[in-house]
Amino acid sequence: MAKDNIKIYKGDIIFTKTPDKFESIEGGYILVEGNKIKKICRELDESCKNMEITDFGDKMIIPGFVDLHLHAGQFRNLGLGMDKELLPWLETYTFPEESKFQDTRYAREVYLEFVNALLESGTTRSVIFATLHKEATDILFDLINQSGMGAFIGKVNMDRNSPDYLIENTEESLEDTEYFIKKYANSSELVKFIITPRFIPTCSSELMTGLAELAQKYKVPVQSHLSENTGEINWVHELHPESDNYLGVYDKYGILGQDSAVMAHCVHNDNKEIEIMKKKRVFVAHCPTSNINLSSGTAPVKKYMDNGIDVGIGSDISGGHILSIKDCTAYALQASKIYNMYVDKNSPILKTSEAFYLATKGGGKFFGKVGSFEEEYEFDALIINDRNADKSLEERLQSFIYSGALSDIERRFCAGKEIKKI
Ligand SMILES: [Zn+2]
Structure with missing residues (x-):
C-alpha cells in the first residue's frame, strides 16, 4: 500500500454486512485509500505502525x-x-x-x-x-x-x-x-x-x-x-x-x-x-x-x-x-x-x-458499494459521541437509533472525505 494516501481511523466500529447480524470491533481500525476502504481490522500490522492515526477513542464509527x-x-x-x-x-x-x-x-x-x-x-x-x-x-x-x-x-x-x-x-x-x-x-x-x-x-x-x-x-x-x-x-x-x-x-x-x-x-x-x-x-x-x-x-x-x-x-x-x-x-x-x-x-x-x-x-x-465497512466499499461514515461506552456496541447503536440526538453526530465522511455544512 502506498502509505501517503492511506488514512487510518480508529474507534468503536459497528455495521451490517448482512441483515441478520451486526459486525462490530471495539477499538478497531479502518484503513481508507482515496474514497475506498482498503482494510478493516482489530490490530494494525507492522507496515502501518508509523502511519498517522485519527483516533476517535470510544466513539462509535457507523456507516453514513x-x-x-x-x-x-x-x-x-x-x-x-x-x-x-x-x-x-x-x-x-x-x-x-x-x-x-x-x-x-x-x-x-x-x-x-x-x-x-x-x-x-x-x-x-x-x-x-x-x-x-x-x-x-x-x-x-x-x-x-x-x-x-x-x-x-x-x-x-x-x-x-x-x-x-x-x-x-x-x-x-x-x-x-x-x-x-x-x-x-x-x-x-x-x-x-x-x-x-x-x-x-x-x-x-x-x-x-x-x-x-x-x-x-x-x-x-x-x-x-x-x-x-x-x-x-x-x-x-x-x-x-x-x-x-x-x-x-x-x-x-x-x-x-x-x-x-x-x-x-x-x-x-x-x-x-x-x-x-x-x-x-x-x-x-x-x-x-x-x-x-x-x-x-x-x-x-x-x-x-x-x-x-x-x-x-x-x-x-x-x-x-x-x-x-x-x-x-x-x-x-x-x-x-x-x-x-x-x-x-x-x-x-x-x-x-x-x-x-x-x-x-x-x-x-x-x-454501488456504499453503506458498509467492507473492503472496496466507499468510506461513508458518521462519528457518534453517544456517551454510552459502558454498554455493548449493539446496545449503544440501538439506543442511538431510538433515542440519540442529531448533536451526537460529531463528524461525517462521504466517499473518503470529511463533509461539513456549506
Ligand atoms: Zn414521495
Whole structure:
C-alpha cells in the first residue's frame, strides 16, 4: 500500500454486512485509500505502525445513512398537512409549495437550508425529487455538489392531472430532462441525474414513452412512486384499465430495466408486481413515517427482503415529517410491528440489525458499494459521541437509533472525505 494516501481511523466500529447480524470491533481500525476502504481490522500490522492515526477513542464509527426517497421541494412543509390522505394532501399543501420553486431566489434559500439539514441529519447519500423547474433543479445540483454528499437528483415530470400552476408541456418536459441527462448522467461526480416521472396519474402516455426512450438511450436510472394509497391505486386502474396492476403501467412503457429503478412506498403491491420487481431490479424505498402520516398503510418489508428485492429507507419528506434516517429507522421497526399486529400475524417483525441494514447497505446498493465497512466499499461514515461506552456496541447503536440526538453526530465522511455544512 502506498502509505501517503492511506488514512487510518480508529474507534468503536459497528455495521451490517448482512441483515441478520451486526459486525462490530471495539477499538478497531479502518484503513481508507482515496474514497475506498482498503482494510478493516482489530490490530494494525507492522507496515502501518508509523502511519498517522485519527483516533476517535470510544466513539462509535457507523456507516453514513442513505435516504432512498425524499422531496427537496417539500422541505418547508415539514410537519404540515398530516390531517389529509395522499391525493387531497397533494392538492392542498404540496403542489402550492412546489410551485414556489419557479422563483429561483426562493429555491436557493430553501435548498441551502435543506442541504445543510440533510447533512446534519447524518445522511450521506440520497435519492431526491426536486420539482419540475429546470433552473431550481440546477441550483439543487450545485448545492449538493458543494456539500460533498452523494445523490441522485431528478427534475420532476408531470404533464396531466396537475393544477394549472404546476404542469408542463410534454415536449418541454422531455427536453429539460435530456438537458439534465447530458449535463450530469455520466458525471464522475458524486451527484447524478435520475429520471423522475412524478407518478402515473400525472404523466401522459406520450411523456412516459418519451422518458422510457431517454432511459434506454442513455441508460439512466428512474425513480417514481408505486402503490402508496388505495385511492391512488384505484385512480391508476381507472386511467389504465388495460394494465393488470400499477407497476405493469410503468413496465409497459419500457421505463423499467434499462438501469436500476427506485419505487417509493410499495405498500399494496400484489404478487405479479413482486415478480416484475425481481426481474427489472426495482428497489423499494420504504417510507414508514409517510405511510402512517397519510394513512396509506404499512409495507410488507420482510416479504420484499425474503423475495430478494433490494429495500432501503426513505424519509419521504414532507409526507414524512422527519428528515433523519436514524429516526425513520426506528419508525421502520415500529411499522413492522404494526404490520405484524394488524395485517399479517405470520409476518416476522424486523430486527434492529435488519432495519439498520436497510438504512445503510440496503439503500447504499443503489449507489454501488456504499453503506458498509467492507473492503472496496466507499468510506461513508458518521462519528457518534453517544456517551454510552459502558454498554455493548449493539446496545449503544440501538439506543442511538431510538433515542440519540442529531448533536451526537460529531463528524461525517462521504466517499473518503470529511463533509461539513456549506
Ligand atoms: Zn414521495
